[in-house]
Amino acid sequence: MRRIVFVLVAVVVLPGLIASIVGGIGHAAQDAAPVFVKKIPPGYRDWKVVSVAHEAGELNDIRAVLGNDIAIKAYREGKLPFPEGAIVGRIAWSYVASEENNKIFGREQSFVAGSATDTYLQFMVKDSKKYAATGGWGYSSFDQDGKPSDEAAMTSCFPCHQAIKGRDFVFSRYTP
Amino acid sequence: MRRIVFVLVAVVVLPGLIASIVGGIGHAAQDAAPVFVKKIPPGYRDWKVVSVAHEAGELNDIRAVLGNDIAIKAYREGKLPFPEGAIVGRIAWSYVASEENNKIFGREQSFVAGSATDTYLQFMVKDSKKYAATGGWGYSSFDQDGKPSDEAAMTSCFPCHQAIKGRDFVFSRYTP
Numbered sequence: 594m595r596r597i598v599f600v601l602v603a604v605v606v607l608p609g610l611i612a613s614i615v616g617g618i619g620h621a622a623q624d625a626a627p628v629f630v631k632k633i634p635p636g637y638r639d640w641k642v643v644s645v646a647h648e649a650g651e652l653n654d655i656r657a658v659l660g661n662d663i664a665i666k667a668y669r670e671g672k673l674p675f676p677e678g679a680i681v682g683r684i685a686w687s688y689v690a691s692e693e694n695n696k697i698f699g700r701e702q703s704f705v706a707g708s709a710t711d712t713y714l715q716f717m718v719k720d721s722k723k724y725a726a727t728g729g730w731g732y733s734s735f736d737q738d739g740k741p742s743d744e745a746a747m748t749s750c751f752p753c754h755q756a757i758k759g760r761d762f763v764f765s766r767y768t769p
Numbered sequence: 770m771r772r773i774v775f776v777l778v779a780v781v782v783l784p785g786l787i788a789s790i791v792g793g794i795g796h797a798a799q800d801a802a803p804v805f806v807k808k809i810p811p812g813y814r815d816w817k818v819v820s821v822a823h824e825a826g827e828l829n830d831i832r833a834v835l836g837n838d839i840a841i842k843a844y845r846e847g848k849l850p851f852p853e854g855a856i857v858g859r860i861a862w863s864y865v866a867s868e869e870n871n872k873i874f875g876r877e878q879s880f881v882a883g884s885a886t887d888t889y890l891q892f893m894v895k896d897s898k899k900y901a902a903t904g905g906w907g908y909s910s911f912d913q914d915g916k917p918s919d920e921a922a923m924t925s926c927f928p929c930h931q932a933i934k935g936r937d938f939v940f941s942r943y944t945p
Contacts, residue, residue: 645821650878697932702826706944756873768882
């Protein structure tokens with residue numbers, strides 16, 4: 594009985610597995626330099642704050658930049674380059690005037706975070722080997738429904754980040 | 770030898786301790802409704818993000834609103850009033866244009882967090898009994914050196930927060 598099960602597993606599972614490995618090799622060969630990450634890192638909303646920012650103009654968002662524990666430790670210790678496994682994330686919400694706050698304060702001064710934007714979540718994942726072609730960082734971007742941006746859009750990440758190679762390609766500074 | 774040490778401790782430490790307790794009682798009697806908190810909650814910089822905001826005008830800051838675990842849990846579950854022990858904090862940095870980012874992006878659009886402001890840290894601490902006179906929240910504010918604001922300045926907290934009694938006196942909404 595055990596032998597039959599083993600044979601069945603071998604017949605049913607192995608071809609798929611082999612196809613998958615071969616497919617993987619084929620994909621890797623075609624696309625020798627993966628630069629995009631397609632999964633949202635679990636638990637990112639619980640990460641610690643690196644800093645905050647406002648992008649005006651077309652983006653018109655207000656954002657929190659967060660880091661996983663590896664990234665935060667490196668930031669706080671001022672260590673560059675960031676170690677393997679570091680992830681820097683940012684959440685972008687629409688930038689909206691708070692009528693509620695302004696009414697209470699008696700001044701037009703308060704701008705708050707509204708709904709998730711079209712580039713709601715972005716992450717940089719440090720893996721020096723896997724993402725060697727883009728400075729050791731894999732880039733990702735997700736809309737308000739968690740859908741990753743298409744690869745064409747993602748090619749615009751590294752050219753800008755490359756300009757700050759001296760800070761290991763990371764724009765955001767840690768603000769204590 | 771042990772007895773001598775004990776006696777010495779009793780002589781040196783106890784009068785100070787008693788003075789301190791009596792002083793505390795005297796202070797409580799004078800000031801029956803404490804509304805101000807004079808200590809920065811330990812570990813606040815590791816707290817999770819509630820939201821972010823920009824206050825223009827005289828404040829001219831960009832800020833992260835954080836919560837301790839009790840506050841974050843209540844926010845995420847939409848529970849009001851906030852439970853005992855909840856603390857909502859906010860860090861305010863000066864609001865500055867990032868020449869570095871603007872140069873790289875080729876647009877004047879990027880505003881980032883600069884140095885700590887004169888009201889760098891503020892906290893609301895929930896203790897319904899202790900701070901009954903101010904909606905169950907004790908307020909605190911600290912400058913960039915960790916010095917608490919004087920009590921005269923602190924009397925301005927509750928009158929504004931009172932306007933949002935319906936959300937348990939807390940301005941900031943949680944943005945997922």
